[in-house]
Amino acid sequence: MLDWLSIVVLLLVGIVLIVVELIFIPGTTIFGIIGLLLTAAAVIVSFVGYGNALGFGILGIAAALLGITLFFSLRTGAWDKLSLKGSNQSRVNEEVKHNVWKGDRGIALSTLRPSGKVEFKETTVEVSTLGQYVDAGTEVRVVDVRPNKILVEPIVEG
Structure with missing residues (x-):
């Protein structure tokens, strides 16, 4: 049977991976799936090891932590310093009509x-x-x- 520390680590790592998937690398889905599986594993282990009352408590805590983390991550712009805001506007002779010839x-x-x-x-x-x-x-x-x-x-x- 896993102890409380293992459940907390599974829960936190799962939530972090879900946030990473949604904010930093959307579209890859592998981090989101692993995060979801780790979070589910924490909830299942708490049900099996500690009973229904604590299992539902961990499920509620997981849902609340995930909701709060995502809300504040997306709402407050906490990740703006880490994300790319600019774009490359340069061109390399795109459709430029020039009079440059071999030997010039x-x-x-x-x-x-x-x-x-x-x-x-x-x-x-x-x-x-x-x-x-x-x-x-x-x-x-x-x-x-x-x-x-x-x-x-x-x-x-x-």
Whole structure:
């Protein structure tokens, strides 16, 4: 027979897993199912080990703890500091009509690691290198133009 500590641990871990499922990783269902099973195991063990009176007491405590925890977790914004609020609004030459052709020369406006921005004929374009790092201010040449990707290499004088 399990002691009270085991029942409390099963109950708390089950509730924590249910909250994790609902707030942090919704849609996976595995944490929610495991949490539900652990919470149910705590209630069943309390019924079997301690009788109906304490079993219903643990069932009520489990329901109340879960309800209170979910209410305060969702209502007070307690998890806002841990959740992502922003979204990526950047684009990589999406449907941009540019006049950049193979062989054109430009100046790197940012460090290309291996991608960044280059200015060609007063037009700023997102480009990539063939793997090398290019410092800002370096003159580059277009080696290939693909849909949504322009490949450049640094121009080495000498």
